[in-house]
Amino acid sequence: MVESADALSAVAVDRTTLRLLHAAGQVFAEQGFARATVREICNLADANIAAVNYHFGGKEKLYAAALSFWKDEALLKYPPTLGLPADASADQRLAAFVRSLLLRLFDPGRPTWHGKLVARELIEPTPAFDEHLQTFVRPLLDLLRNIVAALLGPELIAADPALVGRCTASVVSQCLFYIHHRSCLEKLLPEQQYDPQSIDQIAEHVTRFSLSAIRGLRQPLRSPRTPM
Amino acid sequence: MVESADALSAVAVDRTTLRLLHAAGQVFAEQGFARATVREICNLADANIAAVNYHFGGKEKLYAAALSFWKDEALLKYPPTLGLPADASADQRLAAFVRSLLLRLFDPGRPTWHGKLVARELIEPTPAFDEHLQTFVRPLLDLLRNIVAALLGPELIAADPALVGRCTASVVSQCLFYIHHRSCLEKLLPEQQYDPQSIDQIAEHVTRFSLSAIRGLRQPLRSPRTPM
DNA sequence: TGACAATTCAAACAATCAATTGAATCATCC
DNA sequence: GGATGATTCAATTGATTGTTTGAATTGTCA
Numbered sequence: 093m094v095e096s097a098d099a100l101s102a103v104a105v106d107r108t109t110l111r112l113l114h115a116a117g118q119v120f121a122e123q124g125f126a127r128a129t130v131r132e133i134c135n136l137a138d139a140n141i142a143a144v145n146y147h148f149g150g151k152e153k154l155y156a157a158a159l160s161f162w163k164d165e166a167l168l169k170y171p172p173t174l175g176l177p178a179d180a181s182a183d184q185r186l187a188a189f190v191r192s193l194l195l196r197l198f199d200p201g202r203p204t205w206h207g208k209l210v211a212r213e214l215i216e217p218t219p220a221f222d223e224h225l226q227t228f229v230r231p232l233l234d235l236l237r238n239i240v241a242a243l244l245g246p247e248l249i250a251a252d253p254a255l256v257g258r259c260t261a262s263v264v265s266q267c268l269f270y271i272h273h274r275s276c277l278e279k280l281l282p283e284q285q286y287d288p289q290s291i292d293q294i295a296e297h298v299t300r301f302s303l304s305a306i307r308g309l310r311q312p313l314r315s316p317r318t319p320m
Numbered sequence: 321m322v323e324s325a326d327a328l329s330a331v332a333v334d335r336t337t338l339r340l341l342h343a344a345g346q347v348f349a350e351q352g353f354a355r356a357t358v359r360e361i362c363n364l365a366d367a368n369i370a371a372v373n374y375h376f377g378g379k380e381k382l383y384a385a386a387l388s389f390w391k392d393e394a395l396l397k398y399p400p401t402l403g404l405p406a407d408a409s410a411d412q413r414l415a416a417f418v419r420s421l422l423l424r425l426f427d428p429g430r431p432t433w434h435g436k437l438v439a440r441e442l443i444e445p446t447p448a449f450d451e452h453l454q455t456f457v458r459p460l461l462d463l464l465r466n467i468v469a470a471l472l473g474p475e476l477i478a479a480d481p482a483l484v485g486r487c488t489a490s491v492v493s494q495c496l497f498y499i500h501h502r503s504c505l506e507k508l509l510p511e512q513q514y515d516p517q518s519i520d521q522i523a524e525h526v527t528r529f530s531l532s533a534i535r536g537l538r539q540p541l542r543s544p545r546t547p548m
Numbered sequence: 549t550g551a552c553a554a555t556t557c558a559a560a561c562a563a564t565c566a567a568t569t570g571a572a573t574c575a576t577c578c
Numbered sequence: 579g580g581a582t583g584a585t586t587c588a589a590t591t592g593a594t595t596g597t598t599t600g601a602a603t604t605g606t607c608a
Binding site: 130131141142150 | 564565566567568569
């Protein structure tokens, strides 16, 4: 009843609160908020069923706490700019953004559940997500919008102001595609892997594909290519 | 007992079975299989709670029946080729594929729930979906793969056989993005509409973006563009 | 009309869920 | 050591779920 929910310091790793946050991240990420049960979370955390209500005040508040906790973890491990110098080119910044987003979604090492939690929220928002959307997702989206705007150039944007948003959506969509549809892709495209090396390959493809597309939009009047 | 008859084939519009299929399509599409309740479906269909078990044998079988029913409806209304002539160019075939997919997902008229049901399955597959994946999704995906392969040309494919799959994923991802993230996009990009005209604009953008990207991949050694 | 099957209905069933309770245990400080 | 508050625990509560039941109703054909 006294515990402050976001006590996430590295000390006391197996405090019940932290064990619950870890278990909640995993179970909520794998099952979604509705299908996840506090029983499974408590079981995974080696805690009593009453622990969730005692420490967090309910399933929803545990979820909100886990979302916030893993957000901090993910941003700590994979900052959106990936340590790029301030004067990096727009091409480099796009590559870094795409790669950091994919790494956040497919973290191969210490599990960072935040990416999967957000991916679920994007499809099936819970009440806890509105604030998260404004404080976390929107800044990231604005960052990408700026990169895309720099790539497009002012003339194209002046000609069609909605183009920035559409191209931004095209870039983000390619990244989210693999995490959202992984279970089906494993049946339809079994050759696709998700180890760190494959993630880098996907990141490189998304970057190349998007840069190629945007460059092409700048020069829309090229002569048609020879049809093989 | 008299049903609004909001639309369907001429025969026996307000049979309980059909009312249940309509209601099931809507509720399953909006809530997902797990969160949807047979009570809500029966209430929407003006049917007794026992009707689901009497007519279909349970919630899962109702779901499978609804999936199959709305698949037929969707394919009837929006065939994947949109009535394109057999000798259409790859560019035209890509445009038709993208537009038909988006129309199937955002049907503006008579509700065709199939697109939303499949979109949910892609993220959270139910046991009923495995057969659907093989008989419905895979043929569509193969169709798009062929279009993309024609656009890429044999030399690029020979150099990197995995490129076809990645570019196919890039095209599909852009289409699915809007349906999956609609609820969040409405908060982040409130200017985006989803009326028929806007759907056509999105389809045109996805087609242009993808064609531009693939053409650029064919000519990867262009000199860097002039910076405005 | 009368019989028979198909369908509908209200009620209840069994299972599962989050949440609560109150006693038992533990940790900490005087 | 003992008192106090924090934490854990098993058991229970109340609500919701899909499903079942058996009687009531409806439709159909003789």
